Amino acid sequence: MDAGGGEQLSLAAVRDQLIREEDSIVFALIERAKRPRNTPAYSAAAAGGSLAEFFVREAQVLHAKAGHYQKPEDVPFFSQDLPPPVFPTKGHPKVLHPFASSVCVNDAIWKMYFNELLPLFTADGDDGNYAETVALDFACLQALSRRIHCGKYVAEVKFKDAPQDYSPPIRAKDTNALMNLLTFTAVEEKVKKRVEKKARIFGQNVTLEDSVGKQDGDACDSHCKVDPKVLSKLYDLWVMPLTKDVEVEYLLRHLD
Numbered sequence: 431m432d433a434g435g436g437e438q439l440s441l442a443a444v445r446d447q448l449i450r451e452e453d454s455i456v457f458a459l460i461e462r463a464k465r466p467r468n469t470p471a472y473s474a475a476a477a478g479g480s481l482a483e484f485f486v487r488e489a490q491v492l493h494a495k496a497g498h499y500q501k502p503e504d505v506p507f508f509s510q511d512l513p514p515p516v517f518p519t520k521g522h523p524k525v526l527h528p529f530a531s532s533v534c535v536n537d538a539i540w541k542m543y544f545n546e547l548l549p550l551f552t553a554d555g556d557d558g559n560y561a562e563t564v565a566l567d568f569a570c571l572q573a574l575s576r577r578i579h580c581g582k583y584v585a586e587v588k589f590k591d592a593p594q595d596y597s598p599p600i601r602a603k604d605t606n607a608l609m610n611l612l613t614f615t616a617v618e619e620k621v622k623k624r625v626e627k628k629a630r631i632f633g634q635n636v637t638l639e640d641s642v643g644k645q646d647g648d649a650c651d652s653h654c655k656v657d658p659k660v661l662s663k664l665y666d667l668w669v670m671p672l673t674k675d676v677e678v679e680y681l682l683r684h685l686d
């Protein structure tokens with residue numbers, strides 16, 4: 431996480447990072463929406479797995495060799511037998527507990543992405559561009575996973591800011607109390623509105639003839655590359671709940 435790069439980790443800095451991650455998620459979905467659903471890419475092939483699974487496994491091997499997956503928020507979807515980096519990597523400041531790297535909700539992200547999200551923002555159809563399609567899926571999965579696992583930093587700063595509040599429910603392993611403590615409904619409402627707005631702005635067709643930015647609100651939503659409402663739904667139903675699951679899972683082990 432960039433906010434961990436030397437300066438004091440703060441809730442404001444971590445939230446700024448989360449805002450930046452929104453851009454990556456919105457753009458990744460816009461890119462994937464260029465292609466229709468392309469379901470054959472997700473059907474199990476003779477060898478067992480699907481093309482999507484094959485691509486993610488192989489892409490992660492390359493990414494691992496290039497030095498990816500060294501930070502607590504960069505969590506691979508298939509962690510078994512990943513090779514070490516081939517080139518020297520620059521260490522990152524250790525601001526989280528060592529167990530942070532084992533907090534992972536990628537299985538839930540995988541299921542959510544393929545079973546729930548994809549049908550919401552891709553058109554029915556099959557154009558045969560399976561290799562391109564799964565590469566775009568990989569970008570979406572990585573962007574979502576990275577944002578959600580930034581929850582580890584959120585949890586760390588929340589604990590550091592109020593150890594007296596967080597320690598009793600951690601000791602009591604009271605998941606509900608922790609969830610209530612770390613939830614900020616007003617912040618969540620703003621996040622939903624902002625991602626919807628970003629999808630509306632980033633997803634409009636830019637031409638020289640029309641006046642870009644003038645169209646606003648629901649009027650232009652049907653022309654957007656991804657329905658802006660899908661973004662607020664994605665964050666409401668899955669991204670923020672999973673981020674909070676990461677926060678709780680991280681906090682539960684904080685006093686171990």
Ligand SMILES: C=C(O[C@@H]1C=C(C(=O)O)C=C[C@H]1O)C(=O)O
Pocket residue numbers: 445448581584612613614615617618621669670671673674
């Ligand atoms: C990430 C945070 O924790 C919770 C999760 C949020 C999110 O995923 O965007 C927003 C507010 C909180 O309910 C935060 O406080 O910023």
